[in-house]
Amino acid sequence: MAAATIKDVAREARVSVASVSRALNGGGGVTAATSARIHAAAERLQYIPHAAARMLITRRTHTIGALLPDLYGEFFSELIRGIDLAARACGLHLLVSSSHGGAAEAAAAVRSMQGRVDGLLILSERVDATFLRANLPKALPVVLLNSAVSGPAFHVLNIDNHGGAVAMVRHLLQAGHRSVALIAGPPGNFDASERERGYREAMAKHAPRAALTVVAGDFTEESGYRAGHELLARARRPRAVFAANDMMAVGCLAAFKDAGVRVPEDIALAGFDDIPIARYVTPALTTVRVRIADFGRLALERLADVVEHPGQESPSADTPGFEIVVRDTCGGTRPEENS
Amino acid sequence: MAAATIKDVAREARVSVASVSRALNGGGGVTAATSARIHAAAERLQYIPHAAARMLITRRTHTIGALLPDLYGEFFSELIRGIDLAARACGLHLLVSSSHGGAAEAAAAVRSMQGRVDGLLILSERVDATFLRANLPKALPVVLLNSAVSGPAFHVLNIDNHGGAVAMVRHLLQAGHRSVALIAGPPGNFDASERERGYREAMAKHAPRAALTVVAGDFTEESGYRAGHELLARARRPRAVFAANDMMAVGCLAAFKDAGVRVPEDIALAGFDDIPIARYVTPALTTVRVRIADFGRLALERLADVVEHPGQESPSADTPGFEIVVRDTCGGTRPEENS
DNA sequence: AGCCCGCGTGAAAACGTTTACGTTGGCGCC
DNA sequence: GGCGCCAACGTAAACGTTTTCACGCGGGCT
Structure with a gap:
């Protein structure tokens, strides 16, 4: 049996379709008594308005x-x-x-x-x-x-990419680390560039004399791993590393582990995003959580x-x-x- | 300006709406020439059929x-x-x-x-x-x-809860572990009961003489942690533990770590699900991955x-x-x- | 030559709802 | 008591599409 339409309800309640529509949509103009009769009829027939028909006339899809x-x-x-x-x-x-x-x-x-x-x-x-x-x-x-x-x-x-990056870099600097390197995200990416902008701005403001170190990455774990090794190979290792997202931080952490570099004793590390994994790697990852x-x-x-x-x-x-x-x-x- | 309707296209192409519908929906009955004219008109007007109207008559929403x-x-x-x-x-x-x-x-x-x-x-x-x-x-x-x-x-x-559980328990037994304990999932849960059934079945088949050990859990990390401690407190520690899901396995792993029990040397551990975290805990978690x-x-x-x-x-x-x-x-x- | 069939096309109904517009009845007010 | 107004309700149009049916017409068949 096909679904009940508004006409069926109208017939059942012995009113017109217009009254049914009014009663069910709450837009007044119906006696309490008839409204009750209509609701009862609708209930009895298990009436559910046909969404498409409503969309068609209302121009609203909800x-x-x-x-x-x-x-x-x-x-x-x-x-x-x-x-x-x-x-x-x-x-x-x-x-x-x-x-x-x-x-x-x-x-x-x-x-x-x-x-x-x-x-x-x-x-x-x-x-x-x-x-x-x-x-x-x-x-x-x-x-x-x-x-x-x-x-x-x-x-x-x-997302407050810029603000988060600024706050994290400031935190690292205030924790006593002199130099902070950045593992950047993919070049064209908007989030990545905003985070890099935050990094540069925070460095300029809070550590104007420190050197800026930026290595490439693409938000993947592998790129973080590579970046970690690249940082270790540098003549002057940074004291802290800010990865533009958590996955790269996780990769970087693995690179440090493989190289026998202790975190955070030898080098500090932070990420961005607070993905669930961040809590479970050892040591657990400091990061900026965006809601x-x-x-x-x-x-x-x-x-x-x-x-x-x-x-x-x-x-x-x-x-x-x-x-x-x-x-x-x-x-x-x-x-x-x-x- | 309101969106173009099928009537606009019909007028533009100098045909009836029926022909437009036929031409655009591909259901033959239209000359190639008129069809081309209709398509051109539709293109010109940026015509997009009104989904609601179509649903209404077709009774299909796609x-x-x-x-x-x-x-x-x-x-x-x-x-x-x-x-x-x-x-x-x-x-x-x-x-x-x-x-x-x-x-x-x-x-x-x-x-x-x-x-x-x-x-x-x-x-x-x-x-x-x-x-x-x-x-x-x-x-x-x-x-x-x-x-x-x-x-x-x-x-x-x-999901093949049963098959996965059977396979994992069999794997643990074949790896040389004599006794396998289960950290069960929440009582009413369908997945949980199926996995437990698989555990019991595999034990009965491949280690009929081993004792069955089942401790309660509810799929959360905390319950896994508690279960881990509970297992260690037992008179006869199992040689291997099969957690009914990965989160509990992770919690259990933490409990073992806290208690100074080595994994897998002292006790083996396995989970179910292969959530991403499984790969990142140390030691990395053996588990059953469902696609x-x-x-x-x-x-x-x-x-x-x-x-x-x-x-x-x-x-x-x-x-x-x-x-x-x-x-x-x-x-x-x-x-x-x-x- | 007449007939019929099929193809291309158009007219119109139908889908189920909302809503603008009548129409009724009752009620207050003069 | 008649007049008009308002509340309650009904009628019908409209939304944009698909689809059935009818129509005309050309051509192949008998």
Whole structure:
């Protein structure tokens, strides 16, 4: 038997479809008595409004789309978690679409989401302003995550890469380490460049006379391992190393272990992200934790706001908080761990 | 300017809307010439069919819903990844809905997905056969993941908990350890009970004279830690410990370390899941890896099949493969690591 | 030559909902 | 008591698509 429609409910409750719609959607204009009769009828028939029909007439899908490059690893797991939680809180559905390497794929994904979503959450390296303008109807609300595109045209939400890096480098310096080297992230990457900027800025401010040491990396464990060996081979070893993300720090730690260099006695080490593994390597990794789930939540709330009140003011620079999580790899004083 | 509709395209191409629909949906009955004209017009107007209208008339959403208990951690990250990949391959959208602790929440989630999806992928402890029958229109295709509900009524897809446990226990025994203890998972849990069943079966078969040792756990790191101490306090320490999941194994490892017990010299240890952390603890954890992404892929493909060909035969017992990943905690011979 | 078939096309119904607009009845007010 | 107004409710249009049906027409068959 096919699902009950609004007409069935109307017939059952001996009213018109209009009254059913009004009673069920709460928009007044219905006697308490009839409303009760309608609700009873709906309950009896197990009536569930047909979402598509409602979308069609309302032009609202109550769904937001999340466009991600790939959801491999803990970062995206946490991100989606935060987004999902917030979506549920806002009464919105979440349509995810990930794993598009190329711009063409991303374009196809965007296009296929047309009309299924009220707004779009986009986190992708490939996506820049021109791409967006080419592939998006400008009516569709969009919030960009961790994106280099700026300007008042789009809403952007970034992790505090810069602030976190500054805080960590300052922490290392204040722990007594004179020189801090950086293992950088991949060249084109926005997060990577922001973290490097933070490193340079903090060094310039708090250790203006120290030499800057930057070795290349690409956010992978292997690149961290290589970078670790490269640092050890240098004439003047740094006293501390700040890896632009945790995976590289883990690789670097392995390199130090293999070389018989003690951490943190011989050299201090810190990462960025606070992935779960950071807690379990030995010694446990000092890192900067960014509240990824909060990040996702903020992004969705912002998008929901834009969807609800279109044509509002230009983007505010909201960022989720971060914390320096001091564990065993950085030496110096060790405040309590904030779990 | 509002988005172009099929009528606009029809006017632009000087044909009727019916022909536009036919031309664009590929279902013959249109001259090559007119088809070309229609495609050109559609291109010119940037026409994108309105998804809701299509759903309404077609009764197909080209979307499948994934109902998960919570997407915290690597397991769900991988699972969604596999599902998403397969969904893209099948040309389906993915609507996720997670984080429903209670049955009431799950029911609400299911209800709100009504009409938005062609099928449902459900992974939830709370969901049993009666719940499903109460909350689902029986027309909606459903595939249950890792669920205890059996019978021909529903399609079920399970991880090979039993097989993995059997294989691991056998491996430990063949590595020369006489006695193997089990750190069990939470009592009501389906995965946990299946793994315990595998443990008992393998012990009965390969070490019928050995004593069975089972200590309680609940899949958390803390419970593993407690279990580790409990095992050490026993009069007769087992030679090997099989933890029903990796997190407990990690906790147990910490307990052994704290107690000065060497792994694997004094006691061997193995886990289940192969979470990323397993590789990074020292010594690296031997465990059984289940291909979670494959699991998600299989589940979605199965669901897509059911959606496409409804009323087919009862569920086949498809399960994703697993591998014993031998690392450093189990002693004995060490084959190559298969990464 | 007449007939029928099939192909290309158009008109219109249908999907289930919301909502603008009538229509009714009851009630207060003069 | 009549007039008008408001609340409650019904009617019907509209959303954008697919799909069924009918129509015209050209050509191959008998």
